[in-house]
């Protein structure tokens with residue numbers, strides 16, 4: 248496998264070429280078609296995935312049958328590590344949003360890698376700390392904020408995950424569809440379009456097709472995080 252691909256994955260950053268070659272021997276590269284259910288909540292799991300190219304939605308289904316989107320992962324992100332680490336069933340569903348190329352690690356190889364390369368374990372912990380912070384702000388926004396605040400903090404999470412910053416503005420190249428945004432913010436599709444309209448009228452954002460620009464990122468963060 249091309250080492251540049253492995254080197255570009257945050258989990259494997261700072262490893263030597265020899266280490267990357269060893270790691271590449273312990274993994275399988277595979278393409279999953281769009282809308283493929285890669286992991287199913289509550290199933291027993293023995294594999295861990297790293298996304299090379301594509302997007303994967305992580306979600307759970309509420310008791311009333313509503314989808315709650317926990318995260319949308321993209322190039323360089325990983326998933327499926329929780330069941331491997333704690334031996335419990337899958338904590339969520341994972342579905343590809345487009346054709347997605349992934350590396351797949353088997354449980355024993357992944358655990359062995361953590362013993363052999365402490366840097367990988369530290370990178371994994373850093374990402375888990377980031378996900379916990381993200382979940383904490385999601386809990387805060389769901390429990391404390393009104394619809395405007397919940398939608399705005401969902402936009403902020405997407406901006407922090409995948410936006411590009413330039414001169415104080417953050418551009419989200421492609422905002423998820425409105426139903427997905429609703430499932431991320433714990434609200435309805437109608438509320439999403441109403442709130443995005445209000446946020447534009449208040450001068451917080453500009454929407455151009457599926458592109459969204461946060462006009463002044465610092466002010467937005469101060470008001471909605």
Ligand code: CMP
Nearest residue numbers: 305317318326327328329330337338339
């Ligand atoms: P696992 O429980 O094995 O299978 C489902 C995967 O979804 C889980 O591992 C994590 O990799 C991923 N996952 C669960 N919750 C979140 C979250 N809040 N943010 C990002 N990824 C998550």
